[in-house]
Amino acid sequence: MSTELKLRPIEPRDDAAVAAVIRTVMPEFGASGPGFAIHDPEVSGMSASYGRSGRAYWVVEDEAGRVVGGGGIAPLDGGDPTVCELRKMYFLPEARGRGVGERLLRQCLAFAREAGYRTCYLETLAGMEQAQKLYRRLGFQPLPRPMGATGHFGCDRWYAMDLRGVEPRW
Numbered sequence: 001m002s003t004e005l006k007l008r009p010i011e012p013r014d015d016a017a018v019a020a021v022i023r024t025v026m027p028e029f030g031a032s033g034p035g036f037a038i039h040d041p042e043v044s045g046m047s048a049s050y051g052r053s054g055r056a057y058w059v060v061e062d063e064a065g066r067v068v069g070g071g072g073i074a075p076l077d078g079g080d081p082t083v084c085e086l087r088k089m090y091f092l093p094e095a096r097g098r099g100v101g102e103r104l105l106r107q108c109l110a111f112a113r114e115a116g117y118r119t120c121y122l123e124t125l126a127g128m129e130q131a132q133k134l135y136r137r138l139g140f141q142p143l144p145r146p147m148g149a150t151g152h153f154g155c156d157r158w159y160a161m162d163l164r165g166v167e168p169r170w
Contacts, residue, residue, distance in 0.1 A: 005100045007107060010057040010070065012047045017067035018059060018088075019043050025090040029127050035154030037088055046088070050074065054084070056111045060091065060100050068095040073108045076121050078149025083160075084112045085150070086122040089131075101134055109138070113163050120163055121147050123155035135159050 010018065026038040042049035050057035050072050057072030071089030075081060086108055091101060112120050123146060124131055136142075140159035147158065 005063075005068065005095055005098060006061045007058045007100070007104055008061065010047045010050060010059050010072075014059050014067055014070075015045055015047050018046045018057075018070050021067060021069060021090055021092055022088055024092065029125055031125060031154060033154060035152055037150075037152055040088075040151075043088075046070075046072075054115050054117075056108070056115075057088075058104060058107055060095055060104060062095070068092045069100065069104070071104045071108055073112050073115070073117075073120070076148040076150070079121070079147055080119075082116075082118040083147065084115070084117040084120050085148070086120055089122075096130070101131070102138070105134060105138060109161070109163065118163055119160055121158070121160045123150060123152050124157045124159070125154075126156050128157075132157060132159075 022038060022043050026032055026036060032038055046057055055072065055074040058070060059067045060069035062068045069091035072087050073084050074087050076083040076085040089104065109120060122135065122140065140161045143158040143160055145158065147160065
């Protein structure tokens with residue numbers, strides 16, 4: 001039997017499972033108070049939120065078909081329309097260290113390019129060190145301050161990537 005985790009687009013039947021992943025993982029990293037994505041209204045209805053143009057969200061399933069992670073792309077709130085944001089990319093502990101984070105991130109970036117975005121932005125926390133290593137390895141550059149108006153004032157690390165392959169000038 002395969003032990004590979006599967007990626008697939010989110011469906012309405014995944015909403016409760018994705019919300020549970022987000023609400024489990026974020027507190028693990030101290031991200032449960034005000035100013036964090038755990039409180040975004042979309043968390044309870046991710047399939048509807050990402051079913052619109054310029055947006056996409058994928059879930060990660062384990063061998064039993066259980067949702068163990070996910071991540072997506074959407075326009076950056078309060079930002080330039082050519083900028084998208086990597087949103088709500090979280091994995092339960094059993095999905096970590098298996099290469100699925102890189103696969104999902106590459107899927108998100110491919111979608112962002114195809115959708116015509118020029119820049120991909122993300123917000124994270126100092127304690128999410130493994131994620132930051134992945135972001136830097138794939139070409140994200142650290143930023144001195146946040147972009148857009150996400151309302152996630154609890155985040156303390158910001159990154160962006162030029163999706164056109166041009167050296168960024170942040």
